Amino acid sequence: MNMKASSRLQEILSNGEFAVTAECGPPRGANPEVIRKKGELLKGWVDAVNVTDNQTAIVRMSSIAACAHLLQMGLEPVMQMVTRDRNRIALQSDIMGAYSLGIKNILCLSGDHQSFGSQPDALNVFDIDSMNLIRTVQTMREDGKDMSGFELNAPPSMFIGAAANPFADPFEYRVIRLAKKIDAGADFIQTQCIYNMDRFKEWMKMAREEGLTEKVHILGGVTPLKSAGMAKFMNNKVAGMDVPEALIDRMAGVSKEKAVEEGLKICLETIAELREIEGIHGVHIMAIEWEEIVAEIVESAGLTPRP
Amino acid sequence: MTENFKPKITLFHCINTVPEIGGFSLTGQDNFELQTVKLACSSMVKDVFLLRAFEAGSDAVIVLVCPEGQCRYVEGNIRAKKRVAWVRNLLDEIGLGGRRLSLSNISAGNNVAASQIIQNVLKDLEDLGPNPAV
């Protein structure tokens, strides 16, 4: 665990408090009003807000710009950065630029393949992978040098995050991968949204056994379900997602009008269980395009007021 | 059939189907020309032979093969089937009409079936007309 980054999220986690983060996507256009509105909905309810980076390879306002808008509103952003669209030159450049603007948290990802998005004809980059990106930020912060060994006029002292997916294959290897990300320099982990709690607990157990929960802050991901259809879609069509039959049945078992309520109940149950798991230091609420529900979730989960 | 259209048909056949086409009767029909090509196995029908048959002026090309599972060389008739399908597609792409090329399975010595197949093709040609690339 690093001592040099000084983000609010890092402070909260270091103090042993249960952190709450949320996520929002920048708009498909140059008008920042959308981001400001989302920021208003989340302000005061979460400790930091992830801003996605051309998620699903759909062209949106850049993460760094959207983060800057949130900063101006007094929110703490977590800039997501994918290696799909930028080479190491651009990535290092943006890391320095982001830090200079006051962005202190970064989540390092490979990124969804461009074939999913709005510009499938584009040439992808993938000059380096997410593991390399984690190590790069760590080196810039700890050694004050860029990848070429050049001494920077000031290091970007970012709090470094990585993603983990306990539900992707192969299962046995996922903890080795977590260890590798920690070694590369990850300070915190946000997981894919959890529906299969048994499988998640198994993964956490393996992580604890490897001593990994001592070395990194893990935040469990949650996404409230809105309908049985959504549950089925996520299970079948979204890569790396595991929604147990029992949960799909539970959503299907209530009337359409009650579905949202049931989904929220499940979400709150998940959060309650997460708080009991040893090694879990927070929750990451991914209610994409439904940011208004975050306040209700945080409040109902008894996680207010935020420190 | 229009007055002056005397269809030319090229027929490729495996010798294990009907040994001699000439051997069966095409009741008094002299309103078409038939050219036959004997093959030791229908798998010998290469794509280029089928196309050259059309280049040489055929209006339709027939390929007779043994029933599936009964090819003396095991999969020869399957290969023929794949090739004929491929060339049919090509003929459609260039606008000649894949319908002009057909493959039929007939059991050994079934002259009646062979005769019927030719009749069917002649019927088709009433629709299709002469080879547009002649």
Added chain:
Amino acid sequence: MIVGEQKPILEIKEIIAPYKKILILGCGTCVKTCFAGGEDEVAVLASALRLACKKDGKEIEIEEFTVERQCEDEFIQESAPAISRNDGVLSLACGAGVQAIARRFAKSPVLPGVNTMFIGVLEKQGVFTEECSGCGNCRLDIFGGICPVTRCAKKLLNGPCGGSQNGKCEVNPETDCAWQMIIERLGILGQMDNLRIYVPPKNWQTSLSGGPRKLVREDHMI
């Protein structure tokens, strides 16, 4: 081998439209083995083009010739007489062969008839798969003989990504996840510890990214 696919015939017909006398030049090596441009394919294409042009009332003379390889001068020069007899050459070789012909016969229009795709192998009858992207710095030794640069859609050196599911790649459910395969292979080899090793960013200078490459072997030059 280099794997390619013959262009759709209507596209080829358009490409050769300006010419009255065309030589279709085949290649007897890579494109022959993937059924795109060998002697047989030349014959079929020539026949089909004649039919297609005749049907449209278009005059065209098509000559057919095939050489062993279009990437070597020694073989290319055998086609010189045929090339000089025609207005244009439709080469069914891979992109390298087409360019070699164009370079040697600079006064003849040389047209491509094949879409060159990749360096690959014959996986099974009729199926060719991409295996190598010529990065110029092979580390198949640490990846259990499976190339993540080529076969991982994201070129991850420390994979897999979160999209790997049921051993398949998120981009195409029929594509095996390269990292799943690497992990399994390393397991068989007893080299699972390789997975714990951090693989640093790749030096792409040896790849096409550094510009088109040249190999000079002085020891083979007289």
